[in-house]
Amino acid sequence: MKTVSVCGVYPPIPTPFEESGALALGRLAENLSKWNETPLAGYVVLGSNGESVHIKEEERARIIAAARKAIPSDKLLIVGTGAHSTEVATQRTKAAANLGAEVALVLTPHYYKAQMTAEALRRHYLALADASTIPLLLYQVPRFTGLELPVDTIIELAQHPNIVGIKDSAGNLGRLGEMIRRAPSGFSVLAGSGSFFYPALTLGAAGGVLAVANLLPEECCQIYRGLQEGRYAEGRELQLKIIAVNDAVTTRFGVPGLKAALDLLGYYGGPPRSPLAYPSPQEVAEIQKVLHEAVSTPTAY
Amino acid sequence: MKTVSVCGVYPPIPTPFEESGALALGRLAENLSKWNETPLAGYVVLGSNGESVHIKEEERARIIAAARKAIPSDKLLIVGTGAHSTEVATQRTKAAANLGAEVALVLTPHYYKAQMTAEALRRHYLALADASTIPLLLYQVPRFTGLELPVDTIIELAQHPNIVGIKDSAGNLGRLGEMIRRAPSGFSVLAGSGSFFYPALTLGAAGGVLAVANLLPEECCQIYRGLQEGRYAEGRELQLKIIAVNDAVTTRFGVPGLKAALDLLGYYGGPPRSPLAYPSPQEVAEIQKVLHEAVSTPTAY
């Protein structure tokens, strides 16, 4: 039995910075107050889109606390707590729990790739799951890490009562289907990218952690709710609509693209931290065009 | 307007050999006569699963002719005619057409990967499409070739009246969705692997060319027909059933695994050509176990 059921749509929110690079926590609260009015099931803070690798250890607590304050109790607060060492991942997870995180999203360690065997990854996650007071989501994103968890290892970890799901950004629908087929009941397989959100849902995914949900939260939630109510054709149409936006704010322009798109839509995006740079005016125009096309395309529903 | 609409389920059939390595064309006819009793929409002959790279030029005509004879007119005969050189691909396509092939499946050239730019691939396919009397399906399978067609190139090629679709074995559902969204009406996007067949159909794919359809033709066709009639839950359940079988006969054991599975199911599989080798008894037992689980799992439908 899992203690928490993670389902629905979660945006991995960007961390807002001032032009100086300092944290802009007021902006974080403003963004959240807008998203709070949508049917999003919750938020991922300090994930890849939150530039977790650019955040200093002492800034983590401030960001989590600010998010906690701005997130109502009916929305789930998931915090990214992964680290290359088991000890640091454990410390981050405990600290996040103390600050009100309800679930920890734990990226695979991946620097010493050749040594990240199934055994090493199992050791890492089991130690963490035993030590943590809050449940864990596994998190794999080979585009950034060059590493994918073996399906057998995922299934083995899924037996642990404190491991409640996986954010899978690999996008291999065959393996994702195997996870769904073999995982115990209550283990949530979440699509880690908008590019395959609807197809993953049709296979039985429990929801998604989607960068594009920062920009099009209503559409993403509509896909999710629609499928639960059997509206497949609607889901398909919306999926085709969000794909191009998703592509622009992930593979093509990355986190800087996501921040520029937020600025265009009335949220606060602001600058990423160096060496990332805000998109050029020409790139912003491209992003605007993609957003405009998606938003203005009439849907039958 | 496309001259042919390629939709439904097509197995890429293996080429049967005697123990000596000689063509076993009688066995080919026997297998086809069994598959002909299923709702398969047609067949792919001389594709990757047909060991096309192991077939001598002079054997091609004999195989195509034998297949043509054994395939009724209500099932489509698709023949793999790709080659590294445009001229050879053109010759093979013309020869196949003369022997009764209705559609040519054209693998990307891929040896000189660094030179296979969008421009080179466009040149290759447009020359072929102009020269061919039968319509073409593009075919990409990065697992074997290390190469993927850019989506923009696919969309551009899709405008040609003689290019009627693509067999996409890459399995990136985001890009597959983009193809479906942007391609002109009548252009068929076909799932190139059973691992993502149902998710691709939910996005609007026109069908699939699936190794697993050699083994479980009824199930694959049921997924396809079911979706057309809105039976999503059934499709999902069947998809989860075929995934493990698909995995065994593609990534894990490859063409030799597919041949062993055919032998286990009462078809003729027989030996692959060297350096491929028939699976060991232990591997055959594993394949049998996977098949047994899939076939014996009761489905609600």
Add this chain to the structure above:
Amino acid sequence: MKTVSVCGVYPPIPTPFEESGALALGRLAENLSKWNETPLAGYVVLGSNGESVHIKEEERARIIAAARKAIPSDKLLIVGTGAHSTEVATQRTKAAANLGAEVALVLTPHYYKAQMTAEALRRHYLALADASTIPLLLYQVPRFTGLELPVDTIIELAQHPNIVGIKDSAGNLGRLGEMIRRAPSGFSVLAGSGSFFYPALTLGAAGGVLAVANLLPEECCQIYRGLQEGRYAEGRELQLKIIAVNDAVTTRFGVPGLKAALDLLGYYGGPPRSPLAYPSPQEVAEIQKVLHEAVSTPTAY
């Protein structure tokens, strides 16, 4: 004991075509007559730079015969005979031997990568080595094939009296050093690219099969002879000279670049076969600049 010792410098020569795409065998003879006046140890015909994947089976014999006629007996004729199937590789090797080839260069089969285990590759090469009347060179080029022979397999194959060496285009000097350290005496490890020719020689490589040796045969041979006589500083200086040319005619512009460079230097390059295309005028100008710099840089020797 190996029957043939393969050492020194060998250019993998391009196959000349008319503008129509037809074989230009007179041009082949003319090029060879020029190269024959240099200290090159021999030639590789029908290798990757010979566009072997663009050559029809019936053209192979004509090319080999033309080369044989134009190559004097004191220079070695090596012919590329690799194929995906063991049987075809064997037939090509026998046919080449009958036409006067002295050594066969055998590319790794590589289409079904997941099944190309150490065992499959061993089976392929041992069957071929047993069947062939002429000695074999192994040939690996992961840039084109996505596949590398395990060092243990190379060492095992090196025990066969009819396997006399390897053309290694992978360029991992650690593994190349291991081959040299562990292979039996008489087994020739040949650098497969000019980019690491001199470093490979300093480690004990027996020579090189170098695209750049088509263009700068004297310089390549001088590196080789110089090292035998202990002139390391000269070798180093010449190596730095050939690197940029090598890069232009391999990774950057590939076989079309090599052909354009030959045209610029008074040899016959001519068009590659489609989908490869002759470099644009701007690219030819770049190649000319690189050649000019290399040729005009004074060397201290």
Add this chain to the structure above:
Amino acid sequence: MKTVSVCGVYPPIPTPFEESGALALGRLAENLSKWNETPLAGYVVLGSNGESVHIKEEERARIIAAARKAIPSDKLLIVGTGAHSTEVATQRTKAAANLGAEVALVLTPHYYKAQMTAEALRRHYLALADASTIPLLLYQVPRFTGLELPVDTIIELAQHPNIVGIKDSAGNLGRLGEMIRRAPSGFSVLAGSGSFFYPALTLGAAGGVLAVANLLPEECCQIYRGLQEGRYAEGRELQLKIIAVNDAVTTRFGVPGLKAALDLLGYYGGPPRSPLAYPSPQEVAEIQKVLHEAVSTPTAY
């Protein structure tokens, strides 16, 4: 003009831990006192082999200070200070300089790979070079990061007076040769792995940062000195000797293998931090065998 010339052999030293995982700084001093008696030119602290990704920010200063105290003034102290964000890399570099580091080794940022364009990498390194009071070495290791600096970018950065060299663990000798040919005088290209140390030196590399130099410092230094004095044959023989050891403590068993090998040789290796784990008894036996073979092989010199 570069302010510091980095040449010779540098081991990237492991960080010793107690069984509890706590820093074992006394052990660090003991190891250094042994290495200090060899001709090593200096040390790299907090590099990949120092498990930098497992070290907490507050532990960094303690490790650097302990190393500084144990390293005599005639040996160079190089400290790894790379980070994903430019600001953190800058802070780490300044802190290291304050603690007595003489050179900073700066790993490429690499998490957001698609956004790590030549422009982003240039921005990162130039900002750091301007801000740092000590000179920088670039550091690329695609085996861990999945990312390689373009040669053009390296050459551009090499013009900065405060960027004095590169540790190149990519091992592409063609690109390494290009760096040597094109970089301004005084810019040190250092081999980043023992697998290609001697070949790199023959091309003109200024030295090496070699994991294997922790274990075989005399042999590595002998290769370096020997080449300066023209003893190529000796260098070659020693290189073939260190390759197998190098392979065992890098690709095969990684940092845990290096630590086990140190334990076997009378240094303190000790446990790595989780999820890395000490090699199994069987693996230790394999490492011992490899060490024994290398140490017991008589060399002619």
